[in-house]
Amino acid sequence: MDETGDIRAGRLPAEDLGRNFLDAHPPLHGRAALVEASRCHFCWDAPCVKACPTSIDIPSFIRKIATDNMKGAATDILSANIMGGMCARVCPTEILCEQACVRHDQDDKPVEIGLLQRHATEWVYGSDTTPATQLFRRAAPSGRRVAVVGGGPAGLSCAHRLAMLGHDVTVFEAREKAGGLNEYGIAAYKTVDDFAAREVAWILSIGGIEVKTGQMLGRDISLDQLRAEYDAVFLGLGLGAVRALGAEGETLAGVEPAVDFIARLRQADDLSTLPVGRQVVVIGGGNTAVDAAVQSKKLGAEDVTMVYRRGTEQMSATPVEQDFARSNGVVLRTWMRPVKVHGANGRVTGVEFAYTRAGDDGRAVDTGETRLIAADQVLLAIGQVLLPDGFGGAAVLEMTGDRIAVDAGFATSLAGVWAGGDCVASGIDLTVQAVEHGKQAALSIDAAFAAAQGRAA
Known part of the structure; x- marks a missing residue:
């Protein structure tokens, strides 16, 4: 983002930034x-x-x-x-x-x-002084090849288990680095010392896994192509788009997805060069909202307000995360719904919220009152959605709502294609759940290979 308006870099000295972004939860020793x-x-x-x-x-x-x-x-x-x-x-x-x-x-x-x-x-x-230790070995080569689309937790988990089972895997990742949200979407104070990249390198060190970055499904590769060239395909696509706010003024300069802000911070070599607003409003109630709000404060924003349309009990951010935000100077405001983003000269100046309350059906309903919160930067953390265009959407794969439908073994409705992680209808979007999906899908793929081998014999 350009340093215009009151969004600028260097709000804090480098030594303060260094302290602010130390490991938030140091390890036991x-x-x-x-x-x-x-x-x-x-x-x-x-x-x-x-x-x-x-x-x-x-x-x-x-x-x-x-x-x-x-x-x-x-x-x-x-x-x-x-x-x-x-x-x-x-x-x-x-x-x-x-x-x-x-x-x-x-x-x-x-x-x-x-x-x-x-x-x-x-x-x-491993570390700067000690080498990494590989705990696992590959089985004998099976001669099978699997394409994994997405180098995030689900894709890497699937790839590693397949490699252990002796299959050759090619991971197609749209971004410059593998790791998914672990690399681009988690607060820097949770994963210090470039840990996400070190973990990916360790996972790949088992062998049998090739990673091709800059390869997006629907742009650089097609599902039909992968199905023709590989024995199986696993889709670990994640959620590639951010929900629209649906309010007037959301396209004003200074308004952006929280995930973009976090990704920019995670990839910055020097945090003192990263622009942040003086008055930041984060809209949303999940962990991404907390990560964006806390990091804004740690970068030197004076006032950071996190606003959610319902109560703290309904937030997907856990009470521990909520308390962490408060302890870092973030103000949490609940039962407020964004209705308009105000601006001047093309830039955001504030967000107007309607006060809400719990209706008879439990949903938030407006009370008729509004409040304007001043802001020079607004970060949207209101959820992400799947981009189905890359695989052809419901015309190609059966969907459950806006996610890919899978069976108990994570097989999709299309023969030879499995899916897992946030792109499937799993109920919760957590790293640990995506890892489990990838592992179980790999076992299902391996079982399908064994069954096909038995039929061939």
Whole structure:
């Protein structure tokens, strides 16, 4: 974005920016990890495992930490969730495994599973002084070739499991780097030290996976072409478009999708060159809204307001994320719906909101009152949508609403094509869920190859 109006770079000194973007949740080390591991009861029916979308054997890996078997702990985690390192940093454990922890019934403080998972996997990916450690090996070559469209969590998870099973995989990624939202869409303070790229490099190091960047489905490659050239296709497309605000003035300068702002920040070599407004309004109630709002504040914005049309209980951002936003100076305003973006000389000057309340059917309805919040930058975090044009939409693949329909094995309605991640109707859009989709789709593809081989024999 051009430095015009009151959106400009360099609001804070470089040293302040460095402090602001340190790891928000530093890892456990040494004795602290052992003490935390000792709090686990190693439940035989482990409700935390049932709450984990990838079914990591949590008691097993924590017991191995307690006995200093770090390789065993990491293998437990990464066998179930190949992106266990990133998920340890970004997964909302407070509403998944940690919420199910039986320690809640004793001292109201669950075992810090996420931090222990990070501790167990940290050493695997290597550092400036130590090489990465590959825990997995490929099976004998199968002679099968699979195209994976999308280099995000679902696509990379699928590719890695297929490579382990001996298949050759080509990943087609539209952007310059693989990693998807892990690389472009997560707050920088959650994934420091270029971790997303290091994790991708480690995943690819198993071999048998070729990544082709700058390759968009529908522009550079077609589904028909991939089906003709490969034995199977997996679509891990994610959600490529941002919902329109649907309000007058949303095209004014200074208004943009929050995901674009976050991506620009994540790819910046020098945060002091990144422009940010003085008065920032973020519209939305999810984790993307929180990430955009907090990072705006950390870049030096004076006033940052996050506005949601319903209450905090209905926000998809967890209470932990909401509290984190407040603790970083973000003002959360609820029960307000954007109705008009105001501007002058082609640039945004504020957003007019209608106050809302819960109607009889639970939906937000207007009260008749409005309020104008001044803003020189407005970030839209109101959800993303699938771009079906690349694969031909409902004319080619059966859809469930605005997502791709799949069966229990993530096969689509089109023979030889599977799909997973945010582009399918899964119910929740989380990194950990996308990883599970990719893994299960890979197993389904492998089973289909085996069945075809059996028929051929």
